[in-house]
Amino acid sequence: MPGRKFTSTTNYRYGFNGKEEDDEVKGDGNQQDYGMRIYDTRLGRFLSVDPLSKKFPYYTPYQYAGNKPIWCVDLDGLEDLPSTALNKYGEKQVYEITSTTEYGSAGTLSIDVRKKTPSHAQPVTKGMNDIQVYQLAFNRFAEPGKHLIKSNQYIDERLMKAEQQVEYFYSHNVPGWSKSESATRTIHAATTAALFSGNEAYAKASVEQIKIVDTWDYNINIASLAVSFAPIKVYQNINSGLARLSRVINRSASLSDKGFQSAWGTGDLGATMDNLLGKDFSKISFEATETGKVVWSNEQTGFKVIQDPLNKYFRVQNKDGHYVGTDGKQVVTPSNLKGKAAKDYQQQNTHFNY
Amino acid sequence: MTTVNLRKPCIVAPSDDNSVEKLYRGEFNNLECDYFSFSRNKLYEIFETGFFEHLNNKYGLLISDYEQEEIMDKEKLVTILNDDIKKFKDLKHLSFWNDFAKCITTAIEKGTGIFFFF
Numbered sequence: 001m002p003g004r005k006f007t008s009t010t011n012y013r014y015g016f017n018g019k020e021e022d023d024e025v026k027g028d029g030n031q032q033d034y035g036m037r038i039y040d041t042r043l044g045r046f047l048s049v050d051p052l053s054k055k056f057p058y059y060t061p062y063q064y065a066g067n068k069p070i071w072c073v074d075l076d077g078l079e080d081l082p083s084t085a086l087n088k089y090g091e092k093q094v095y096e097i098t099s100t101t102e103y104g105s106a107g108t109l110s111i112d113v114r115k116k117t118p119s120h121a122q123p124v125t126k127g128m129n130d131i132q133v134y135q136l137a138f139n140r141f142a143e144p145g146k147h148l149i150k151s152n153q154y155i156d157e158r159l160m161k162a163e164q165q166v167e168y169f170y171s172h173n174v175p176g177w178s179k180s181e182s183a184t185r186t187i188h189a190a191t192t193a194a195l196f197s198g199n200e201a202y203a204k205a206s207v208e209q210i211k212i213v214d215t216w217d218y219n220i221n222i223a224s225l226a227v228s229f230a231p232i233k234v235y236q237n238i239n240s241g242l243a244r245l246s247r248v249i250n251r252s253a254s255l256s257d258k259g260f261q262s263a264w265g266t267g268d269l270g271a272t273m274d275n276l277l278g279k280d281f282s283k284i285s286f287e288a289t290e291t292g293k294v295v296w297s298n299e300q301t302g303f304k305v306i307q308d309p310l311n312k313y314f315r316v317q318n319k320d321g322h323y324v325g326t327d328g329k330q331v332v333t334p335s336n337l338k339g340k341a342a343k344d345y346q347q348q349n350t351h352f353n354y
Numbered sequence: 355m356t357t358v359n360l361r362k363p364c365i366v367a368p369s370d371d372n373s374v375e376k377l378y379r380g381e382f383n384n385l386e387c388d389y390f391s392f393s394r395n396k397l398y399e400i401f402e403t404g405f406f407e408h409l410n411n412k413y414g415l416l417i418s419d420y421e422q423e424e425i426m427d428k429e430k431l432v433t434i435l436n437d438d439i440k441k442f443k444d445l446k447h448l449s450f451w452n453d454f455a456k457c458i459t460t461a462i463e464k465g466t467g468i469f470f471f472f
Contacts, residue, residue: 258416289419290398338378343424346379
Protein backbone atom coordinates (compact mmCIF):
# COMPACT_ATOMS: atom_id res chain seq x y z
CA MET A 1 0.00 0.00 0.00
CA PRO A 2 1.22 3.56 -0.68
CA GLY A 3 3.18 5.02 2.16
CA ARG A 4 3.73 1.71 3.90
CA LYS A 5 6.90 -0.28 3.54
CA PHE A 6 7.87 -3.52 5.14
CA THR A 7 11.41 -3.60 6.43
CA SER A 8 12.94 -6.80 7.63
CA THR A 9 15.76 -6.77 10.10
CA THR A 10 17.23 -9.82 8.36
CA ASN A 11 17.14 -8.31 4.82
CA TYR A 12 14.48 -10.75 3.67
CA ARG A 13 14.93 -11.14 -0.08
CA TYR A 14 11.49 -12.43 -1.09
CA GLY A 15 8.33 -10.54 -1.94
CA PHE A 16 4.96 -11.05 -3.63
CA ASN A 17 4.19 -14.69 -4.34
CA GLY A 18 7.32 -15.70 -2.49
CA LYS A 19 9.60 -14.75 -5.36
CA GLU A 20 13.00 -13.19 -5.03
CA GLU A 21 13.10 -9.42 -5.42
CA ASP A 22 15.47 -7.81 -7.92
CA ASP A 23 15.39 -4.46 -6.14
CA GLU A 24 18.70 -3.30 -7.52
CA VAL A 25 17.35 -3.09 -11.10
CA LYS A 26 14.29 -0.84 -10.89
CA GLY A 27 13.95 0.01 -7.25
CA ASP A 28 12.29 -1.69 -4.32
CA GLY A 29 9.63 -4.20 -5.15
CA ASN A 30 9.47 -3.37 -8.86
CA GLN A 31 11.02 -6.50 -10.31
CA GLN A 32 10.97 -10.15 -9.34
CA ASP A 33 12.76 -13.23 -10.57
CA TYR A 34 10.34 -16.10 -11.23
CA GLY A 35 13.01 -18.48 -12.41
CA MET A 36 11.87 -18.82 -15.98
CA ARG A 37 11.09 -15.12 -16.47
CA ILE A 38 11.44 -11.69 -14.92
CA TYR A 39 8.23 -10.09 -13.63
CA ASP A 40 7.57 -6.35 -13.52
CA THR A 41 5.23 -5.77 -10.60
CA ARG A 42 4.26 -2.28 -11.78
CA LEU A 43 3.01 -3.61 -15.15
CA GLY A 44 1.66 -6.85 -13.81
CA ARG A 45 3.42 -8.48 -16.77
CA PHE A 46 6.50 -10.53 -17.50
CA LEU A 47 9.21 -8.94 -19.58
CA SER A 48 9.68 -11.87 -21.95
CA VAL A 49 7.50 -14.31 -23.86
CA ASP A 50 6.05 -17.27 -21.97
CA PRO A 51 8.12 -20.36 -22.91
CA LEU A 52 4.80 -22.25 -22.84
CA SER A 53 2.91 -19.82 -25.06
CA LYS A 54 2.29 -22.63 -27.56
CA LYS A 55 0.33 -24.41 -24.92
CA PHE A 56 -1.77 -21.39 -24.06
CA PRO A 57 -2.62 -19.79 -27.40
CA TYR A 58 -5.58 -17.96 -25.86
CA TYR A 59 -3.35 -15.88 -23.59
CA THR A 60 -1.01 -13.06 -24.42
CA PRO A 61 2.48 -14.52 -24.01
CA TYR A 62 3.27 -11.83 -21.42
CA GLN A 63 0.39 -12.60 -19.04
CA TYR A 64 0.83 -13.30 -15.38
CA ALA A 65 -0.95 -16.28 -13.81
CA GLY A 66 -3.36 -16.59 -16.72
CA ASN A 67 -4.67 -13.08 -16.05
CA LYS A 68 -6.23 -14.47 -12.86
CA PRO A 69 -3.99 -12.97 -10.18
CA ILE A 70 -6.62 -13.35 -7.47
CA TRP A 71 -7.29 -17.03 -7.98
CA CYS A 72 -3.98 -18.23 -9.35
CA VAL A 73 -0.29 -17.95 -8.80
CA ASP A 74 2.37 -18.13 -11.43
CA LEU A 75 4.81 -20.80 -10.43
CA ASP A 76 7.93 -20.05 -12.36
CA GLY A 77 6.76 -17.70 -15.07
CA LEU A 78 5.39 -20.69 -16.95
CA GLU A 79 1.71 -21.10 -16.22
CA ASP A 80 -1.12 -20.33 -13.86
CA LEU A 81 -2.19 -22.70 -11.14
CA PRO A 82 -4.89 -22.18 -8.53
CA SER A 83 -3.44 -21.15 -5.23
CA THR A 84 -6.48 -20.33 -3.15
CA ALA A 85 -7.97 -23.79 -3.14
CA LEU A 86 -7.70 -25.51 0.19
CA ASN A 87 -8.14 -29.19 0.67
CA LYS A 88 -10.59 -30.65 3.13
CA TYR A 89 -7.97 -30.39 5.83
CA GLY A 90 -7.59 -26.66 5.25
CA GLU A 91 -4.16 -27.04 3.75
CA LYS A 92 -2.97 -25.01 0.81
CA GLN A 93 -2.38 -26.79 -2.46
CA VAL A 94 1.23 -26.75 -3.50
CA TYR A 95 2.46 -27.73 -6.93
CA GLU A 96 5.81 -28.11 -8.52
CA ILE A 97 6.84 -28.50 -12.10
CA THR A 98 9.22 -31.38 -12.36
CA SER A 99 9.90 -31.50 -16.06
CA THR A 100 8.97 -30.16 -19.46
CA THR A 101 8.98 -32.10 -22.68
CA GLU A 102 8.64 -31.08 -26.30
CA TYR A 103 6.65 -33.29 -28.64
CA GLY A 104 7.98 -33.43 -32.18
CA SER A 105 5.83 -32.14 -34.98
CA ALA A 106 2.90 -31.19 -32.81
CA GLY A 107 5.17 -28.73 -31.10
CA THR A 108 3.26 -28.96 -27.86
CA LEU A 109 4.74 -28.98 -24.46
CA SER A 110 3.92 -31.36 -21.69
CA ILE A 111 4.35 -30.38 -18.11
CA ASP A 112 4.69 -33.01 -15.50
CA VAL A 113 3.03 -31.44 -12.52
CA ARG A 114 3.18 -33.21 -9.21
CA LYS A 115 1.75 -32.04 -5.99
CA LYS A 116 4.19 -31.72 -3.14
CA THR A 117 1.75 -31.69 -0.27
CA PRO A 118 -0.51 -32.86 1.15
CA SER A 119 0.04 -36.50 0.40
CA HIS A 120 -3.61 -37.53 0.78
CA ALA A 121 -4.79 -35.33 -2.14
CA GLN A 122 -5.83 -37.23 -5.25
CA PRO A 123 -5.41 -36.56 -8.97
CA VAL A 124 -8.47 -35.05 -10.59
CA THR A 125 -8.72 -38.01 -12.94
CA LYS A 126 -8.67 -40.69 -10.26
CA GLY A 127 -11.15 -43.40 -11.17
CA MET A 128 -11.88 -41.90 -14.60
CA ASN A 129 -11.46 -43.80 -17.82
CA ASP A 130 -9.75 -42.14 -20.76
CA ILE A 131 -13.01 -40.93 -22.27
CA GLN A 132 -14.07 -39.27 -19.03
CA VAL A 133 -10.71 -37.59 -18.81
CA TYR A 134 -11.16 -36.36 -22.37
CA GLN A 135 -14.64 -35.07 -21.53
CA LEU A 136 -13.35 -33.18 -18.54
CA ALA A 137 -10.59 -31.68 -20.64
CA PHE A 138 -13.09 -30.68 -23.28
CA ASN A 139 -15.41 -29.13 -20.72
CA ARG A 140 -12.59 -27.18 -19.16
CA PHE A 141 -11.57 -25.94 -22.57
CA ALA A 142 -15.09 -25.05 -23.69
CA GLU A 143 -16.02 -23.31 -20.46
CA PRO A 144 -12.85 -21.99 -18.86
CA GLY A 145 -13.14 -21.48 -15.16
CA LYS A 146 -16.39 -23.37 -14.80
CA HIS A 147 -15.00 -26.83 -14.21
CA LEU A 148 -12.82 -26.21 -11.22
CA ILE A 149 -11.22 -29.02 -9.37
CA LYS A 150 -12.30 -30.09 -5.91
CA SER A 151 -10.27 -28.79 -3.04
CA ASN A 152 -8.67 -32.12 -2.25
CA GLN A 153 -7.67 -32.83 -5.83
CA TYR A 154 -4.86 -31.72 -8.03
CA ILE A 155 -4.50 -31.43 -11.77
CA ASP A 156 -2.50 -34.36 -12.99
CA GLU A 157 -0.63 -35.41 -16.07
CA ARG A 158 -3.53 -37.31 -17.69
CA LEU A 159 -5.79 -34.28 -17.65
CA MET A 160 -3.09 -31.97 -18.89
CA LYS A 161 -2.32 -34.28 -21.79
CA ALA A 162 -6.03 -34.59 -22.61
CA GLU A 163 -6.30 -30.81 -22.61
CA GLN A 164 -3.39 -30.67 -24.99
CA GLN A 165 -5.25 -33.04 -27.32
CA VAL A 166 -8.34 -30.86 -27.20
CA GLU A 167 -6.20 -27.90 -28.09
CA TYR A 168 -4.57 -29.94 -30.81
CA PHE A 169 -8.02 -30.79 -32.19
CA TYR A 170 -8.94 -27.13 -32.32
CA SER A 171 -5.69 -26.02 -33.81
CA HIS A 172 -5.81 -28.66 -36.55
CA ASN A 173 -9.51 -28.56 -37.38
CA VAL A 174 -10.44 -24.94 -37.06
CA PRO A 175 -9.38 -22.88 -40.05
CA GLY A 176 -7.71 -19.66 -39.11
CA TRP A 177 -6.79 -20.87 -35.66
CA SER A 178 -4.41 -18.29 -34.35
CA LYS A 179 -2.19 -17.89 -31.39
CA SER A 180 -2.83 -14.19 -31.11
CA GLU A 181 -5.05 -13.48 -28.18
CA SER A 182 -7.90 -11.54 -29.74
CA ALA A 183 -8.12 -13.75 -32.82
CA THR A 184 -7.99 -16.85 -30.70
CA ARG A 185 -10.76 -15.70 -28.43
CA THR A 186 -12.95 -14.85 -31.39
CA ILE A 187 -12.30 -18.19 -33.01
CA HIS A 188 -12.74 -20.01 -29.76
CA ALA A 189 -16.13 -18.38 -29.32
CA ALA A 190 -17.11 -19.10 -32.91
CA THR A 191 -15.94 -22.67 -32.72
CA THR A 192 -17.70 -23.31 -29.46
CA ALA A 193 -20.83 -21.84 -30.96
CA ALA A 194 -20.42 -24.04 -34.02
CA LEU A 195 -19.80 -27.07 -31.89
CA PHE A 196 -22.86 -26.60 -29.78
CA SER A 197 -25.31 -24.47 -31.66
CA GLY A 198 -25.58 -26.31 -34.94
CA ASN A 199 -23.77 -23.84 -37.17
CA GLU A 200 -23.56 -26.08 -40.21
CA ALA A 201 -22.48 -23.24 -42.46
CA TYR A 202 -19.38 -22.83 -40.36
CA ALA A 203 -18.72 -26.53 -40.40
CA LYS A 204 -19.05 -26.67 -44.15
CA ALA A 205 -16.74 -23.70 -44.48
CA SER A 206 -14.28 -25.64 -42.35
CA VAL A 207 -14.47 -28.54 -44.72
CA GLU A 208 -13.99 -26.34 -47.76
CA GLN A 209 -10.93 -24.90 -46.10
CA ILE A 210 -9.57 -28.28 -45.21
CA LYS A 211 -10.21 -29.57 -48.72
CA ILE A 212 -7.92 -26.92 -50.11
CA VAL A 213 -4.94 -27.71 -47.99
CA ASP A 214 -4.41 -31.42 -48.19
CA THR A 215 -4.96 -34.64 -50.04
CA TRP A 216 -8.32 -36.30 -50.55
CA ASP A 217 -7.78 -39.31 -48.28
CA TYR A 218 -6.60 -37.10 -45.49
CA ASN A 219 -9.47 -34.72 -46.16
CA ILE A 220 -12.09 -37.40 -45.67
CA ASN A 221 -10.88 -38.19 -42.19
CA ILE A 222 -10.15 -34.72 -40.95
CA ALA A 223 -13.09 -33.05 -42.65
CA SER A 224 -15.55 -35.61 -41.40
CA LEU A 225 -14.22 -35.26 -37.90
CA ALA A 226 -14.75 -31.52 -38.03
CA VAL A 227 -18.17 -31.90 -39.61
CA SER A 228 -19.32 -34.56 -37.24
CA PHE A 229 -18.70 -32.43 -34.22
CA ALA A 230 -19.60 -29.04 -35.57
CA PRO A 231 -23.31 -29.39 -36.32
CA ILE A 232 -24.24 -31.14 -33.13
CA LYS A 233 -27.52 -29.34 -32.81
CA VAL A 234 -28.39 -27.73 -29.57
CA TYR A 235 -31.59 -25.91 -28.93
CA GLN A 236 -31.11 -24.60 -25.41
CA ASN A 237 -27.56 -23.97 -24.29
CA ILE A 238 -24.04 -25.17 -24.17
CA ASN A 239 -24.76 -27.60 -21.35
CA SER A 240 -27.15 -29.63 -23.41
CA GLY A 241 -24.49 -29.60 -26.11
CA LEU A 242 -22.04 -31.08 -23.68
CA ALA A 243 -24.65 -33.61 -22.61
CA ARG A 244 -25.11 -34.58 -26.24
CA LEU A 245 -21.40 -34.88 -26.75
CA SER A 246 -21.32 -37.01 -23.65
CA ARG A 247 -23.92 -39.34 -25.17
CA VAL A 248 -21.84 -39.63 -28.32
CA ILE A 249 -18.80 -40.51 -26.28
CA ASN A 250 -20.74 -42.91 -24.07
CA ARG A 251 -22.02 -44.66 -27.16
CA SER A 252 -18.47 -44.98 -28.34
CA ALA A 253 -17.49 -46.51 -25.00
CA SER A 254 -20.47 -48.86 -25.16
CA LEU A 255 -19.52 -49.95 -28.66
CA SER A 256 -16.04 -50.64 -27.47
CA ASP A 257 -17.22 -52.51 -24.35
CA LYS A 258 -19.47 -54.85 -26.29
CA GLY A 259 -16.66 -55.78 -28.63
CA PHE A 260 -18.79 -55.61 -31.78
CA GLN A 261 -16.12 -53.93 -33.80
CA SER A 262 -13.64 -56.73 -33.39
CA ALA A 263 -16.04 -59.03 -35.28
CA TRP A 264 -16.36 -56.65 -38.22
CA GLY A 265 -14.16 -56.71 -41.27
CA THR A 266 -12.18 -53.84 -42.65
CA GLY A 267 -12.90 -51.65 -45.65
CA ASP A 268 -11.24 -48.92 -47.64
CA LEU A 269 -13.33 -45.85 -46.95
CA GLY A 270 -11.77 -43.68 -49.65
CA ALA A 271 -12.07 -46.36 -52.35
CA THR A 272 -15.66 -47.15 -51.35
CA MET A 273 -16.59 -43.49 -51.56
CA ASP A 274 -14.86 -43.16 -54.92
CA ASN A 275 -16.63 -46.24 -56.28
CA LEU A 276 -20.13 -45.61 -54.97
CA LEU A 277 -20.33 -41.83 -54.63
CA GLY A 278 -17.97 -40.80 -57.39
CA LYS A 279 -14.92 -38.56 -57.29
CA ASP A 280 -16.71 -35.33 -58.07
CA PHE A 281 -17.05 -33.69 -54.68
CA SER A 282 -19.60 -31.19 -56.02
CA LYS A 283 -22.05 -34.07 -56.45
CA ILE A 284 -21.54 -35.40 -52.97
CA SER A 285 -23.52 -33.94 -50.12
CA PHE A 286 -22.99 -34.66 -46.48
CA GLU A 287 -24.66 -34.13 -43.18
CA ALA A 288 -23.63 -34.86 -39.65
CA THR A 289 -26.00 -36.75 -37.44
CA GLU A 290 -26.62 -35.86 -33.86
CA THR A 291 -24.80 -38.97 -32.78
CA GLY A 292 -21.53 -37.87 -34.34
CA LYS A 293 -21.77 -39.78 -37.63
CA VAL A 294 -21.35 -38.31 -41.09
CA VAL A 295 -23.64 -39.35 -43.92
CA TRP A 296 -22.09 -38.84 -47.36
CA SER A 297 -24.51 -39.25 -50.25
CA ASN A 298 -24.80 -38.87 -53.97
CA GLU A 299 -28.37 -38.55 -55.20
CA GLN A 300 -27.38 -39.63 -58.68
CA THR A 301 -25.92 -42.97 -57.64
CA GLY A 302 -28.39 -43.33 -54.75
CA PHE A 303 -25.74 -44.61 -52.38
CA LYS A 304 -24.97 -43.31 -48.92
CA VAL A 305 -21.81 -43.93 -46.95
CA ILE A 306 -22.36 -43.59 -43.23
CA GLN A 307 -19.11 -42.90 -41.48
CA ASP A 308 -18.54 -43.00 -37.76
CA PRO A 309 -15.30 -41.02 -37.45
CA LEU A 310 -15.13 -41.37 -33.70
CA ASN A 311 -15.21 -45.15 -33.82
CA LYS A 312 -13.54 -45.51 -37.20
CA TYR A 313 -16.06 -47.59 -39.08
CA PHE A 314 -18.50 -47.08 -41.94
CA ARG A 315 -21.57 -48.64 -43.54
CA VAL A 316 -23.08 -48.35 -47.01
CA GLN A 317 -26.77 -47.93 -47.82
CA ASN A 318 -28.33 -48.36 -51.26
CA LYS A 319 -31.20 -46.23 -52.55
CA ASP A 320 -33.75 -48.42 -50.77
CA GLY A 321 -32.09 -47.96 -47.40
CA HIS A 322 -30.67 -51.51 -47.34
CA TYR A 323 -27.18 -51.98 -45.97
CA VAL A 324 -24.87 -53.40 -48.60
CA GLY A 325 -21.25 -54.37 -49.05
CA THR A 326 -18.47 -52.05 -50.16
CA ASP A 327 -19.20 -53.18 -53.73
CA GLY A 328 -22.75 -51.84 -53.43
CA LYS A 329 -24.30 -55.31 -53.65
CA GLN A 330 -26.68 -56.74 -51.11
CA VAL A 331 -25.24 -59.24 -48.68
CA VAL A 332 -26.92 -62.63 -49.02
CA THR A 333 -27.02 -64.64 -45.82
CA PRO A 334 -26.05 -68.32 -46.28
CA SER A 335 -29.11 -70.54 -45.95
CA ASN A 336 -27.61 -72.64 -43.15
CA LEU A 337 -27.44 -69.63 -40.81
CA LYS A 338 -30.56 -69.06 -38.73
CA GLY A 339 -31.75 -66.55 -36.14
CA LYS A 340 -29.10 -64.44 -34.47
CA ALA A 341 -26.35 -66.18 -36.43
CA ALA A 342 -27.97 -64.83 -39.60
CA LYS A 343 -28.18 -61.38 -38.09
CA ASP A 344 -24.54 -61.52 -37.00
CA TYR A 345 -23.54 -62.44 -40.53
CA GLN A 346 -25.42 -59.44 -41.88
CA GLN A 347 -23.93 -57.11 -39.28
CA GLN A 348 -20.39 -58.35 -39.79
CA ASN A 349 -20.62 -57.95 -43.55
CA THR A 350 -22.18 -54.50 -43.57
CA HIS A 351 -19.92 -52.81 -41.01
CA PHE A 352 -16.39 -51.94 -42.02
CA ASN A 353 -13.61 -50.78 -39.75
CA TYR A 354 -11.14 -48.46 -41.39
CA MET B 355 -48.25 -59.03 -46.07
CA THR B 356 -46.16 -55.93 -45.60
CA THR B 357 -42.98 -54.59 -47.15
CA VAL B 358 -40.95 -52.54 -44.73
CA ASN B 359 -39.64 -49.30 -46.20
CA LEU B 360 -36.17 -48.70 -44.81
CA ARG B 361 -35.76 -45.23 -46.27
CA LYS B 362 -37.05 -43.88 -42.98
CA PRO B 363 -36.30 -45.03 -39.45
CA CYS B 364 -38.83 -47.64 -38.36
CA ILE B 365 -39.77 -50.06 -35.63
CA VAL B 366 -41.11 -53.46 -36.61
CA ALA B 367 -43.00 -56.04 -34.56
CA PRO B 368 -43.18 -59.27 -36.59
CA SER B 369 -46.27 -61.40 -36.03
CA ASP B 370 -44.78 -64.80 -36.77
CA ASP B 371 -41.50 -66.69 -36.61
CA ASN B 372 -41.07 -66.66 -40.36
CA SER B 373 -41.07 -62.86 -40.37
CA VAL B 374 -38.61 -62.80 -37.45
CA GLU B 375 -36.27 -65.00 -39.45
CA LYS B 376 -36.60 -62.77 -42.50
CA LEU B 377 -35.70 -59.70 -40.49
CA TYR B 378 -32.67 -61.46 -39.07
CA ARG B 379 -31.59 -62.24 -42.63
CA GLY B 380 -32.08 -58.67 -43.83
CA GLU B 381 -35.16 -59.45 -45.91
CA PHE B 382 -37.98 -56.94 -45.75
CA ASN B 383 -40.59 -58.10 -48.26
CA ASN B 384 -43.80 -60.01 -47.52
CA LEU B 385 -43.68 -59.79 -43.75
CA GLU B 386 -46.47 -60.41 -41.29
CA CYS B 387 -45.87 -57.53 -38.94
CA ASP B 388 -46.97 -54.39 -37.23
CA TYR B 389 -44.66 -51.52 -38.08
CA PHE B 390 -44.42 -47.77 -38.06
CA SER B 391 -41.91 -45.32 -39.47
CA PHE B 392 -41.10 -41.72 -38.71
CA SER B 393 -38.82 -38.94 -39.88
CA ARG B 394 -35.17 -38.80 -39.00
CA ASN B 395 -35.78 -35.50 -37.22
CA LYS B 396 -38.38 -37.22 -35.06
CA LEU B 397 -35.85 -39.94 -34.31
CA TYR B 398 -33.35 -37.40 -33.04
CA GLU B 399 -36.04 -35.72 -30.96
CA ILE B 400 -36.72 -39.05 -29.30
CA PHE B 401 -32.98 -39.53 -28.81
CA GLU B 402 -33.01 -36.17 -27.07
CA THR B 403 -35.45 -37.48 -24.46
CA GLY B 404 -32.80 -40.00 -23.41
CA PHE B 405 -35.20 -42.91 -23.83
CA PHE B 406 -33.02 -45.03 -26.10
CA GLU B 407 -29.94 -44.29 -24.05
CA HIS B 408 -31.90 -45.52 -21.05
CA LEU B 409 -32.79 -48.74 -22.87
CA ASN B 410 -29.20 -49.18 -24.01
CA ASN B 411 -27.87 -48.82 -20.50
CA LYS B 412 -30.55 -50.89 -18.81
CA TYR B 413 -30.68 -53.79 -21.25
CA GLY B 414 -27.20 -53.73 -22.77
CA LEU B 415 -28.45 -52.70 -26.20
CA LEU B 416 -26.91 -50.56 -28.88
CA ILE B 417 -29.83 -48.65 -30.35
CA SER B 418 -28.41 -45.88 -32.51
CA ASP B 419 -28.96 -44.16 -35.82
CA TYR B 420 -27.96 -46.15 -38.91
CA GLU B 421 -27.92 -49.30 -36.84
CA GLN B 422 -30.20 -52.27 -36.29
CA GLU B 423 -31.12 -53.69 -32.90
CA GLU B 424 -33.83 -55.95 -31.56
CA ILE B 425 -35.40 -56.94 -28.26
CA MET B 426 -36.71 -60.50 -28.19
CA ASP B 427 -37.04 -61.09 -24.46
CA LYS B 428 -40.70 -61.03 -23.39
CA GLU B 429 -39.94 -59.92 -19.83
CA LYS B 430 -37.96 -56.95 -21.09
CA LEU B 431 -40.76 -56.02 -23.47
CA VAL B 432 -43.29 -56.11 -20.64
CA THR B 433 -41.06 -53.94 -18.45
CA ILE B 434 -40.53 -51.45 -21.26
CA LEU B 435 -44.27 -51.28 -21.87
CA ASN B 436 -45.29 -50.97 -18.23
CA ASP B 437 -42.40 -49.08 -16.78
CA ASP B 438 -39.78 -47.56 -19.08
CA ILE B 439 -42.10 -45.86 -21.56
CA LYS B 440 -44.02 -44.18 -18.75
CA LYS B 441 -40.86 -42.54 -17.47
CA PHE B 442 -40.18 -40.83 -20.80
CA LYS B 443 -43.59 -40.46 -22.41
CA ASP B 444 -44.31 -36.84 -23.27
CA LEU B 445 -47.12 -35.03 -25.00
CA LYS B 446 -44.92 -33.68 -27.76
CA HIS B 447 -44.23 -37.15 -29.16
CA LEU B 448 -47.47 -38.81 -28.15
CA SER B 449 -48.06 -40.50 -31.49
CA PHE B 450 -44.60 -42.07 -31.31
CA TRP B 451 -45.17 -43.44 -27.82
CA ASN B 452 -48.59 -44.80 -28.78
CA ASP B 453 -47.28 -46.48 -31.93
CA PHE B 454 -44.33 -47.87 -30.03
CA ALA B 455 -46.57 -49.25 -27.28
CA LYS B 456 -48.79 -50.82 -29.94
CA CYS B 457 -45.80 -52.57 -31.52
CA ILE B 458 -44.61 -53.89 -28.19
CA THR B 459 -48.10 -55.15 -27.41
CA THR B 460 -48.13 -57.01 -30.73
CA ALA B 461 -44.71 -58.51 -30.01
CA ILE B 462 -45.81 -59.68 -26.55
CA GLU B 463 -49.06 -61.14 -27.83
CA LYS B 464 -47.42 -62.93 -30.75
CA GLY B 465 -44.43 -64.09 -28.75
CA THR B 466 -41.94 -62.44 -31.11
CA GLY B 467 -39.98 -59.21 -30.47
CA ILE B 468 -39.37 -55.74 -31.81
CA PHE B 469 -36.76 -54.66 -34.31
CA PHE B 470 -35.31 -51.17 -34.56
CA PHE B 471 -34.09 -50.07 -37.98
CA PHE B 472 -32.78 -46.57 -37.38
